[in-house]
Amino acid sequence: xxxxxxxxxxxxxxxxxxxxxxxxxxxxxxxxxxxxxxxxxxxxxxxxxxxxxxxxxxxxxxxxxxxxxxxxxxxxxxxxxxxxxxxxxxxxxxxxxxxxxxxxxxxxxxxxxxxxxxxxxxxxxxxxxxxxxxxxxxxxxxxxxxxxxxxxxxxxxxxxxxxxxxxxxxxxxxxxxxxxxxxxxxxxxxxxxxxxxxxxxxxxxxxxxxxxxxxxxxxxxxxxxxxxxxxxxxxxxxxxxxxxxxxxxxxxxxxxxxxxxxxxxxxxxxxxxxxxxxxxxxxxxxxxxxxxxxxxxxxxxxxxxxxxxxxxxxxxxxxxxxxxxxxxxxxxx
Amino acid sequence: xxxxxxxxxxxxxxxxxxxxxxxxxxxxxxxxxxxxxxxxxxxxxxxxxxxxxxxxxxxxxxxxxxxxxxxxxxxxxxxxxxxxxxxxxxxxxxxxxxxxxxxxxxxxxxxxxxxxxxxxxxxxxxxxxxxxxxxxxxxxxxxxxxxxxxxxxxxxxxxxxxxxxxxxxxxxxxxxxxxxxxxxxxxxxxxxxxxxxxxxxxxxxxxxxxxxxxxxxxxxxxxxxxxxxxxxxxxxxxxxxxxxxxxxxxxxxxxxxxxxxxxxxxxxxxxxxxxxxxx
Numbered sequence: 001x002x003x004x005x006x007x008x009x010x011x012x013x014x015x016x017x018x019x020x021x022x023x024x025x026x027x028x029x030x031x032x033x034x035x036x037x038x039x040x041x042x043x044x045x046x047x048x049x050x051x052x053x054x055x056x057x058x059x060x061x062x063x064x065x066x067x068x069x070x071x072x073x074x075x076x077x078x079x080x081x082x083x084x085x086x087x088x089x090x091x092x093x094x095x096x097x098x099x100x101x102x103x104x105x106x107x108x109x110x111x112x113x114x115x116x117x118x119x120x121x122x123x124x125x126x127x128x129x130x131x132x133x134x135x136x137x138x139x140x141x142x143x144x145x146x147x148x149x150x151x152x153x154x155x156x157x158x159x160x161x162x163x164x165x166x167x168x169x170x171x172x173x174x175x176x177x178x179x180x181x182x183x184x185x186x187x188x189x190x191x192x193x194x195x196x197x198x199x200x201x202x203x204x205x206x207x208x209x210x211x212x213x214x215x216x217x218x219x220x221x222x223x224x225x226x227x228x229x230x231x232x233x234x235x236x237x238x239x240x241x242x243x244x245x246x247x248x249x250x251x252x253x254x255x256x257x258x259x260x261x262x263x264x265x266x267x268x269x270x271x272x273x274x275x276x277x278x279x280x281x282x283x284x285x286x287x288x289x290x291x292x293x294x295x296x297x298x299x300x301x302x303x304x305x306x307x308x309x310x311x312x313x314x315x316x317x318x319x320x321x322x323x324x325x326x327x328x329x330x331x332x333x
Numbered sequence: 334x335x336x337x338x339x340x341x342x343x344x345x346x347x348x349x350x351x352x353x354x355x356x357x358x359x360x361x362x363x364x365x366x367x368x369x370x371x372x373x374x375x376x377x378x379x380x381x382x383x384x385x386x387x388x389x390x391x392x393x394x395x396x397x398x399x400x401x402x403x404x405x406x407x408x409x410x411x412x413x414x415x416x417x418x419x420x421x422x423x424x425x426x427x428x429x430x431x432x433x434x435x436x437x438x439x440x441x442x443x444x445x446x447x448x449x450x451x452x453x454x455x456x457x458x459x460x461x462x463x464x465x466x467x468x469x470x471x472x473x474x475x476x477x478x479x480x481x482x483x484x485x486x487x488x489x490x491x492x493x494x495x496x497x498x499x500x501x502x503x504x505x506x507x508x509x510x511x512x513x514x515x516x517x518x519x520x521x522x523x524x525x526x527x528x529x530x531x532x533x534x535x536x537x538x539x540x541x542x543x544x545x546x547x548x549x550x551x552x553x554x555x556x557x558x559x560x561x562x563x564x565x566x567x568x569x570x571x572x573x574x575x576x577x578x579x580x581x582x583x584x585x586x587x588x589x590x591x592x593x594x595x596x597x598x599x600x601x602x603x604x605x606x607x608x609x610x611x612x
């Protein structure tokens with residue numbers, strides 16, 4: 001169990017500022033999701049915590065100890081790579097046992113711990129196989145078992161679900177959350193998939209261009225974005241933006257509905273020209289324009305909509321977020 | 334239907350052609366080894382069959398009147414030593430070039446490979462000065478010293494592309510799992526690299542076994558010759574070619590290499606292809 005603190009962390013690769021000044025505290029037992037587009041520096045930040053990269057500037061502190069000069073093996077961390085990085089020449093058992101073997105534990109103890117980790121992840125029946133003989137989902141479990149077997153202080157995961165197919169990914173996400181709660185290990189989870197970040201993270205840190213744009217609970221990130229980047233990056237489809245009187249007005253697609261379907265009185269009414277309707281079963285995505293701005297409505301209630309026509313749509317005033325037109329930062333109104 | 338027959342016929346035709354093409358030399362070597370001299374040199378005889386009873390006279394010449402077994406032993410000794418030296422130098426060199434030197438490593442690797450392209454027919458002149466300065470002329474040590482000059486660059490280059498094909502994450506995973514860099518190399522990277530290393534061993538050994546120009550330049554004593562020059566200098570006397578013994582000697586010398594290739598064929602192929610394919 002551990003607290004991880006990052007103070008003024010910078011990492012430059014030549015002229016490229018991969019991580020450009022990050023202050024972050026990850027609480028004991030917390031599940032922190034690092035969310036950002038590719039190239040945002042999230043993986044570099046994780047590798048800095050792991051000790052696979054050394055920072056250009058700043059301090060990394062794990063449980064009160066500055067670990068900048070401590071090699072990865074002595075930081076008490078474990079990591080699950082995107083590719084799982086299983087040792088191809090070792091059986092599943094030996095893969096999971098490897099950290100313990102290196103540590104120099106005796107055979108009895110190793111066996112006990114491997115069986116514990118394998119049991120936790122439901123891969124007890126695979127222990128004699130080689131990595132090439134198990135499926136992608138099973139590989140991912142093996143990688144997590146290997147990470148957990150040493151009871152790390154901090155667990156780092158780099159997009160561990162991205163190589164799984166959609167169906168497996170969903171159950172894997174659920175299980176990941178459950179067992180993380182069970183063993184309550186401080187976890188940093190890198191992903192570019194916001195559904196994963198929202199579903200898994202106690203808190204989400206949204207990164208872009210090497211800095212953290214916002215950090216908060218999934219609700220805060222989604223409902224109270226502090227700038228247009230976060231608002232536009234989080235949410236599928238993302239927040240709609242229209243310009244009005246030198247400010248940017250933002251609202252979520254699911255709050256942008258036909259006026260007659262909204263019971264409230266405090267509304268902003270907008271003329272919505274519908275261009276295309278996408279029926280997704282549980283809801284419809286209605287693509288269209290307000291003036292020149294492209295917007296989307298997420299419609300889950302029955303309402304007759306035809307492409308090419310104009311409708312009277314509204315957003316409740318309390319669902320509207322205002323942003324500065326120049327800097328893109330949130331303005332309170 | 335007709336198309337299929339033509340296609341099949343073409344396929345088997347090509348197959349048979351290549352089988353004959355690759356085995357014919359060995360077949361000729363094998364029968365020449367047991368043919369009587371009279372049978373061998375009569376132009377009216379069919380060269381592909383025994384026209385007279387077989388004889389062991391050539392093998393007798395090879396084993397009792399030349400130092401053939403000594404040549405084999407010398408080749409083996411030099412081969413083993415050069416393989417060991419090559420592995421000791423090429424593995425760390427390839428690893429550091431593949432992993433640590435960035436773009437410099439890439440260019441340096443190409444540079445190292447280019448040295449392999451300088452023909453030994455030019456290099457043996459300066460190298461003979463080196464050998465004589467060190468007092469190694471007419472000694473197997475000269476070959477053990479000189480052969481690595483081409484095996485090390487070639488094998489470094491080969492292993493470099495092999496190491497590159499091993500995902501970096503596997504090594505980093507080992508670092509996180511508690512290994513130092515050295516540990517990670519010996520416990521994870523090296524075992525994974527075995528196909529590549531076997532390829533290097535087999536290649537080095539074959540290169541050494543058929544090397545000619547350096548051996549010819551540096552070794553004079555019959556008892557110190559390797560198989561390549563031993564055979565050609567001892568069994569070609571003036572304009573007399575002892576074909577039976579030459580063929581027999583060549584065939585026998587190629588047996589260990591053939592066994593080596595057969596045993597490790599799968600690993601050699603995976604060693605070579607793993608080096609070329611990206612992941």
